[in-house]
Amino acid sequence: MRSIARLDRGFHEIPGPKQWPLVGSLPDFMGQGPGIHRVHKAYYLKYGPIVRINLLGNQEVIVYDPNEYLKVFRQESNFPTGFVGDLWMVHEIFKTRPYKSFVQSQGIEWQQKRREVQKYVMSPAVAASYLDAINDTAKKVSSRIDVLALSSKSNQVELKQLTKYISFDLFCSAALGKSLNTIDPANADPRDLQMVEDSSGSLNRTVKLMEKPYAKYIPTREYKECESMYQGVDRRGHELVQQAVQDLENGLAVSDETGPIVHRMLAGGVDPVAVNGELAALLGASVDTTQHVILWLLLNLATHPAAQQKLSSELDSVLGGADYTKEVQAKLPYMKAVIRESHRRNHTNPLLTMRRLDSDISLCGYNIPAGTRITFNGADIQQDPKVVENAERFFPDRFLPEQVALRQHDKTLSTLDHKLLATPFGFGARMCVGARLAESEVWALICRLLQDFELRLDPPNQTWDIAMPFMTIADPYPSISFIRRAQTPSKA
Ligand code: HEM
Numbered sequence: 106m107r108s109i110a111r112l113d114r115g116f117h118e119i120p121g122p123k124q125w126p127l128v129g130s131l132p133d134f135m136g137q138g139p140g141i142h143r144v145h146k147a148y149y150l151k152y153g154p155i156v157r158i159n160l161l162g163n164q165e166v167i168v169y170d171p172n173e174y175l176k177v178f179r180q181e182s183n184f185p186t187g188f189v190g191d192l193w194m195v196h197e198i199f200k201t202r203p204y205k206s207f208v209q210s211q212g213i214e215w216q217q218k219r220r221e222v223q224k225y226v227m228s229p230a231v232a233a234s235y236l237d238a239i240n241d242t243a244k245k246v247s248s249r250i251d252v253l254a255l256s257s258k259s260n261q262v263e264l265k266q267l268t269k270y271i272s273f274d275l276f277c278s279a280a281l282g283k284s285l286n287t288i289d290p291a292n293a294d295p296r297d298l299q300m301v302e303d304s305s306g307s308l309n310r311t312v313k314l315m316e317k318p319y320a321k322y323i324p325t326r327e328y329k330e331c332e333s334m335y336q337g338v339d340r341r342g343h344e345l346v347q348q349a350v351q352d353l354e355n356g357l358a359v360s361d362e363t364g365p366i367v368h369r370m371l372a373g374g375v376d377p378v379a380v381n382g383e384l385a386a387l388l389g390a391s392v393d394t395t396q397h398v399i400l401w402l403l404l405n406l407a408t409h410p411a412a413q414q415k416l417s418s419e420l421d422s423v424l425g426g427a428d429y430t431k432e433v434q435a436k437l438p439y440m441k442a443v444i445r446e447s448h449r450r451n452h453t454n455p456l457l458t459m460r461r462l463d464s465d466i467s468l469c470g471y472n473i474p475a476g477t478r479i480t481f482n483g484a485d486i487q488q489d490p491k492v493v494e495n496a497e498r499f500f501p502d503r504f505l506p507e508q509v510a511l512r513q514h515d516k517t518l519s520t521l522d523h524k525l526l527a528t529p530f531g532f533g534a535r536m537c538v539g540a541r542l543a544e545s546e547v548w549a550l551i552c553r554l555l556q557d558f559e560l561r562l563d564p565p566n567q568t569w570d571i572a573m574p575f576m577t578i579a580d581p582y583p584s585i586s587f588i589r590r591a592q593t594p595s596k597a
Pocket residue numbers: 187188189207208219226276386387388390391394395396398453457458459529530531532533534535536537538539540542543544
């Protein structure tokens with residue numbers, strides 16, 4: 106075990122809010138509703154880059170400085186626990202399920218299962234191979250938005266529910282080789298619509314149960330709903346995996362480079378029960394996360410016409426109506442900057458990366474004992490006016506290469522370009538396994554929609570707050586109109 110550096114201050118000297126007997130810092134969060142992000146921001150402003158809190162007796166350290174948190178990743182074991190490690194309800198529920206996915210596993214079991222799954226999801230070549238199916242789904246989304254916009258008086262499209270279905274359909278294009286078309290609920294299979302609700306609902310119940318540790322002993326309504334939703338996903342997943350088994354028996358050809366995730370796993374010899382368990386876990390981790398990234402991108406573009414126009418011009422000149430491809434990514438610096446700026450300004454969930462280390466660690470000059478929950482909050486430092494000029498403003502140009510180069514020698518300003526802040530996918534051995542897939546989904550969708558439509562906040566004077574029931578969202582999510590652009594002759 107690492108010995109404590111002589112100059113380190115003690116754990117209890119870490120600044121932070123008052124800790125009351127039994128409840129700890131919980132009173133700060135009570136009455137905030139879905140405003141947990143506001144409490145964390147207030148802590149950062151008041152106490153600085155490291156804060157010690159206590160939730161119902163559990164000590165937790167929040168680290169806001171990416172340079173400091175990088176030390177955590179450097180010291181993590183080969184089997185980090187991650188966010189799910191602390192979710193008692195997931196462990197309870199999966200004790201009785203037929204299969205436990207890598208996400209619900211720990212230690213060597215996690216590593217073996219994750220290695221097996223990531224073969225089919227994570228490498229650049231594998232992720233790129235799903236792009237044709239993703240682009241097909243993006244086109245379907247565009248057609249559906251056309252129908253919805255034209256059926257509304259002023260081209261408004263209700264995005265909050267639709268983006269959940271978009272996210273599900275995009276994931277299914279990679280996982281099953283086709284969109285399940287839930288974006289058109291009247292014509293979709295009700296079992297698929299239910300699967301979307303169960304997948305997203307189980308995650309949301311899980312988050313709510315985190316605030317109710319007593320539910321472990323007295324099963325609450327939320328716990329029972331959570332359990333039944335996990336079962337619901339499993340049921341429909343079983344049918345979809347069986348369908349994939351049939352597809353293979355009927356001669357569907359797959360290889361290392363082609364075919365949907367589920368079919369490739371089956372062809373690679375993974376047991377169908379395991380394929381179903383991993384499918385459910387991937388789905389659960391993908392729907393709400395991707396949905397909220399899309400929601401913020403669309404809103405930031407709709408509310409910033411100049412940025413939208415600049416993006417649209419870039420897409421016109423590089424793609425000219427054609428689909429997004431991985432090869433073209435390097436020619437779209439403004440698109441990259443838009444995605445990065447949307448993540449900076451509206452982080453979708455700054456509290457998903459957490460670790461417990463096997464040995465003590467020194468962070469910001471304090472000793473953190475082994476086993477302490479250490480959470481990375483990458484959102485608030487990116488809003489700090491000392492680090493980011495005009496932090497409130499949505500200004501993608503700040504991430505164009507020439508702007509990045511200008512600040513590279515400034516210790517404070519270059520923090521913004523730290524690798525831990527660059528993406529929303531976490532880092533280290535337990536980073537998001539779907540990062541490349543999610544990136545393909547978001548790029549393909551935004552490239553398609555921004556080539557096909559102009560987005561307008563309509564009516565223009567809407568206001569909203571930011572809520573964080575689980576992911577951050579504009580609340581109420583405003584109305585956006587989609588005005589079809591004149592067709593560009595396609596380069597496809
Ligand atoms: C833009 C959308 C997404 C965001 C923002 C996101 C973000 C994250 C984050 C922050 C983590 C935790 C990383 C850490 O602990 O350091 C994570 C884990 C994970 N993500 Fe994603 N994710 C997204 C999309 C996806 C997709 C599409 C999939 C599935 C294909 C996926 C599957 C997973 C899984 C399975 C884990 C847990 C990994 C493990 O426990 O080993 N995610 N994600």
